[in-house]
Amino acid sequence: MDILLIAILFIAAYLIGSIPTAVWIGKAYYGIDIRQHGSGNSGATNTFRVLGKKPGAIVMFIDIFKGWLATSLAGLLVIFEAIPAEHIVVYQLILGALAVLGHIFSIYERFKGGKGVATLLGMMLAIQPVVALMCMVIFLIVLFTSRYVSLGSMIAALAFPILLLLPRFHPDNPILIVFGFILFAVVALTHRKNINRLLQGEESKANIRIGRRK
Incomplete structure (x- = not known):
């Protein structure tokens, strides 16, 4: 029964x-396939670019919530005594990673999806909310200074495991740090085209003006 519940939640996290x-x-x-406009990516950043601030914010919130919800399913495993409470972080990582992979390789769209950054943020918020919020601040600082969303996303993803190395945030289970570096590698992999454009000076900068467009 325990194995069945774990398997069901693993599948649920991916879905x-x-x-x-x-x-x-x-x-x-909007009658628009977001993948046929802008950067062609099916994530929040391209939604902001193509559809505007309101739909972009909605997409970002839902994608973050996906990661948080999938990761939080680990609590059910403890409630139903399918796993010991001390193992919850491991299962949070697995469930969150499955959600991120689901976002990148969506079964609903022929295994093509977004880059997984917002979903990864939701995962981090469920596991280490303080560190995740610090990563959000780092992302915003990089975004407003460089105007590169991709650069901010990658630096924020790298900041997560690095911050966990600090004594104040160091987790009891070191696997969280290892997983953090692995997930950063996944983010870097999904941004490989952006990395090439950054190196060539061809990456598009975000329009972060707060004022209304004319």
């Missing part, structure tokens, strides 16, 4: 992460 928020919202409310 939750696979929800292609930007694609479904773009088609349902």
